[in-house]
Amino acid sequence: MSEWISSGLFIAGATLALLASIGVLRMPDVLTRMQASTKASTLGLGCLLLGLAIRNPELSFVIRAGSIATFMLLTTAVSAHVIARAAARGGAPLWKGTVVDERLPQTHDAGGPPA
């Protein structure tokens, strides 16, 4: 029974990672690409680590899996924030269908659409 659950979790995590890479390849914009890549690092890796912990229910595996999951959940937010700030300060061009642009006014002159 646990074999079936961990197999399903492995397939689900790999599917989420593949969807994230397809999103990074096909999204039109820096910020939307960044939103797509978050799926692999939180939910995809979480599914894979949960499947590993169910497959090997020993203390050393479970502690390492939990610490990797906690570390990735903490650092993904920080790195996404830093990349987004660098892209916004540099005036990265937005997708032409963007409805609301709430970046600071002095970052608009490099290419963002006017409000």
Place this chain on the structure above:
Amino acid sequence: MLTVSLAIASTMLALAAGLTFIRLLKGPTLPDRVIAIDLIGVLMVCLLVVTAAATAQQAFLDVAMVVALISFVGTVAYSRYIERSQS
């Protein structure tokens, strides 16, 4: 059952890394490439977790932890460099 699912999962992760590499080569701006490198690091961690599940060796999880740490530090360093070179 489990070996089949592990093989399918590692194949899908390798395909995902290949697709991300196309974005790394194409990427119009520099933050696009940084996002692609960050995602490749995450996919490497995922592949190491799948390898640890396939071989039941816990050393791969230590390697995954180190790869995640280095990928995070590299992403932050690239972003600071981009931001500083623009101002």
